[in-house]
Amino acid sequence: MNLDLARTTLKKVFGYDQFRPLQAEIIQAVYDKRDVLVLMPTGGGKSLCFQVPALTLEGTALVVSPLIALMKDQVQGLRANGVLAAYYNSSLDTKEAHKLEDELLAGNIKILYVSPEKLVSQSFLPLLKRLNISLIAVDEAHCISAWGHDFRPEYTQLRFLRRQFGDVPLLAFTATADKLTRKDILSQLELRDPALFIASFDRPNISLHVRPGQKRIEQILEFAKKHHGQSGIIYCLSRKSCEMLAEKLNAKGVRAAYYHAELPPNLRSKVQDDFINDRIPVICATIAFGMGIDKSNVRYVLHYNLPRNLEGYYQEVGRAGRDGLPSEALLFFSYADVQAYRQMIEEGESSDEQKELKLAKLNRMYQFAEAPVCRRRTVLNYFGETYEQNCGNCDVCLSPPRQFDGTVAAQKALSAVLRTGEKASMSILVEVLRGSQRRDVLERGFNKIKTFGAGREYSYDDWLFLISQMLHHGLIEIAYDDHNNLKVTDMGKAVLLEGKQVSLALPSDKEKEKPAAAGKSKSTVHQTPVQSLREGLFDKLRELRRELAQQHGVPPYLIFSDATLEQMVERRPISDADMLEVSGVSERKLQLYGDAFINAIRNFVLEKTNEGQKVTGSTYLLSWDLFKKGHTPEEIAGMRNVSTATVVSHLATMYERGENVDIQKWVSPEETDIIQGSLSLFSEPYVMKEIYDHFGEKFGYEKIRWSIAAFKRRQRLV
Ligand code: ADP
Ligand code: ZN
Numbered sequence: 001m002n003l004d005l006a007r008t009t010l011k012k013v014f015g016y017d018q019f020r021p022l023q024a025e026i027i028q029a030v031y032d033k034r035d036v037l038v039l040m041p042t043g044g045g046k047s048l049c050f051q052v053p054a055l056t057l058e059g060t061a062l063v064v065s066p067l068i069a070l071m072k073d074q075v076q077g078l079r080a081n082g083v084l085a086a087y088y089n090s091s092l093d094t095k096e097a098h099k100l101e102d103e104l105l106a107g108n109i110k111i112l113y114v115s116p117e118k119l120v121s122q123s124f125l126p127l128l129k130r131l132n133i134s135l136i137a138v139d140e141a142h143c144i145s146a147w148g149h150d151f152r153p154e155y156t157q158l159r160f161l162r163r164q165f166g167d168v169p170l171l172a173f174t175a176t177a178d179k180l181t182r183k184d185i186l187s188q189l190e191l192r193d194p195a196l197f198i199a200s201f202d203r204p205n206i207s208l209h210v211r212p213g214q215k216r217i218e219q220i221l222e223f224a225k226k227h228h229g230q231s232g233i234i235y236c237l238s239r240k241s242c243e244m245l246a247e248k249l250n251a252k253g254v255r256a257a258y259y260h261a262e263l264p265p266n267l268r269s270k271v272q273d274d275f276i277n278d279r280i281p282v283i284c285a286t287i288a289f290g291m292g293i294d295k296s297n298v299r300y301v302l303h304y305n306l307p308r309n310l311e312g313y314y315q316e317v318g319r320a321g322r323d324g325l326p327s328e329a330l331l332f333f334s335y336a337d338v339q340a341y342r343q344m345i346e347e348g349e350s351s352d353e354q355k356e357l358k359l360a361k362l363n364r365m366y367q368f369a370e371a372p373v374c375r376r377r378t379v380l381n382y383f384g385e386t387y388e389q390n391c392g393n394c395d396v397c398l399s400p401p402r403q404f405d406g407t408v409a410a411q412k413a414l415s416a417v418l419r420t421g422e423k424a425s426m427s428i429l430v431e432v433l434r435g436s437q438r439r440d441v442l443e444r445g446f447n448k449i450k451t452f453g454a455g456r457e458y459s460y461d462d463w464l465f466l467i468s469q470m471l472h473h474g475l476i477e478i479a480y481d482d483h484n485n486l487k488v489t490d491m492g493k494a495v496l497l498e499g500k501q502v503s504l505a506l507p508s509d510k511e512k513e514k515p516a517a518a519g520k521s522k523s524t525v526h527q528t529p530v531q532s533l534r535e536g537l538f539d540k541l542r543e544l545r546r547e548l549a550q551q552h553g554v555p556p557y558l559i560f561s562d563a564t565l566e567q568m569v570e571r572r573p574i575s576d577a578d579m580l581e582v583s584g585v586s587e588r589k590l591q592l593y594g595d596a597f598i599n600a601i602r603n604f605v606l607e608k609t610n611e612g613q614k615v616t617g618s619t620y621l622l623s624w625d626l627f628k629k630g631h632t633p634e635e636i637a638g639m640r641n642v643s644t645a646t647v648v649s650h651l652a653t654m655y656e657r658g659e660n661v662d663i664q665k666w667v668s669p670e671e672t673d674i675i676q677g678s679l680s681l682f683s684e685p686y687v688m689k690e691i692y693d694h695f696g697e698k699f700g701y702e703k704i705r706w707s708i709a710a711f712k713r714r715q716r717l718v
Contacts, residue, residue, distance in 0.1 A: 006053070013083060038174070060134060064115075064137065065087075066116060138155075277549065296562065375394035381474035386474060430463040470492070572601050622650075679708070
């Protein structure tokens, strides 16, 4: 099996021209019947990696998915593109389940989503065995790991899949990148010589900001007002703050709802529904909200409180901007949050080992918020990715602290890490560097190593500050499965042994108040006419999308994503062929919604032009509009104050783009044949004068223009 069919399917069914990074490789591995583990961030495009093979291979693909809401959303999305997809979970009644079983046995389902509970139930296996299974995909595979944050006990029973379905490729997908989780997935699913794909976890379209937590309510109100009408999530720690914040936002004219685990289920799903369907733009929620929401046009995620760990932070932030358009993440940091969590963890029920892990992760979160290092660099290095540059799209990059050559300081610390046999935690390491006589230092003989006391020039806090930066730079890492001891990374070795330079922020600058990064919002800057025109059209299309969504009973972003609407605004497609070139417009969606969007775009362009605005591409439309109203080219020329030849050329352009015109009024089929026969002698763009001369003035310009239009029209329609 090769990728050509996969590419055609990508375009036909999903409307996309190109695979995203790794998608093609992953699909090829499935075709090669390999087991696969894919680590890819939210929004990276995991679903297509199993959906495209599912559609191109024979049989039914099985997708294990942990949440009913998520399944429903994915199945709806697939059906919107004409794919035979279904889900099987506890929400089906007996009759529905029987009907689905019949469909499955008849081979009418290409992609079946199943909950893990259903899958492991005794009654389901016999049915499965009777199906021709093309592949099995385990989505959200980190749910298998007790180390992770979304542990689902039923996932641990999935190991039977590998045993029962001998040569069916088994694919595991997750957006959680840490190494322990990865190990767990591989071993528990018993993946067989798996191909491992780790995508970059970078989400460059999301700008990352951290601000001090003072006056955060005012800051949030201001932010939300600036982003009027856009979808956003504000994460809060407590039920009470969710409710309070929603109330304040509403009082300020920002429509907002709240969501937390204590709301009755029907209210919870109503809030979720209102959000998904663009009826309520802002949700103030605890972390109970979000998992299972595939909404692609969330424009911002705010954290009213510090998240408990970077995994959680990044996952929540990742809910913004799945469509790839610019989006914002803003975190409010207060040390009080750190203290509160610390206390909660210490007084909690977990085992000592678990507590230690939670505290260590909390510390990293805290350091992230506090260290003056590019935020993206910090998170990505935390996930084990080597990201050496500064991103230019976070608050630190946009207003950087003062730097000094930290190579010597870093070398001292790195050397101490190695000389303690990589058996020192961060606090012990600082004690060693400062030559402390603490008992645990002496007992372990760390006072005898060469670097003992080599760093007395910095205070204890300064060292913590420097070391946390080294951590964020990826020079050292913390081994969470080895008592949080520090280890030197390859990059760290390059600094220690090869003298690679490191630039660090001056500890004395730490307290300096950073100016709050100015929110870049579309609506606050002065707008050029072109911008306002674009926004006007975007709003029109968004409104149309909402109406269609309501009629069809699907969420708006399943009609077209924001990214697709933006491209429509950019290109203003006014024919089917133009429309199909827009990324995200599949054949099915063109059939269903193409006319509505083309009409909206045409009307918008005409309306604006009639109001006296200059709109590129409008001139064809104006002539066409008058022609459709029954005027002759000569009349139109008079009305528009242009030549008849120009009007005819406009009409020809519209014909070329797929509009119907009886061109025999201008040129006979025989003449067209002759003129088109000569086109191979010329190259595009055709110069009419050359063709005119070629035939020794035998055919007039109009005839040539129409023949070229007919030729190009045919080319586009094939
Ligand atoms: P994930 O499951 O990794 O969070 P999704 O599969 O939901 O991500 O994809 C995120 C968004 O990107 C979706 O709107 C999807 O349609 C879009 N997408 C995926 N692959 C492509 C591609 N090759 N070209 C354009 N858009 C894509
Ligand atoms: Zn940055």
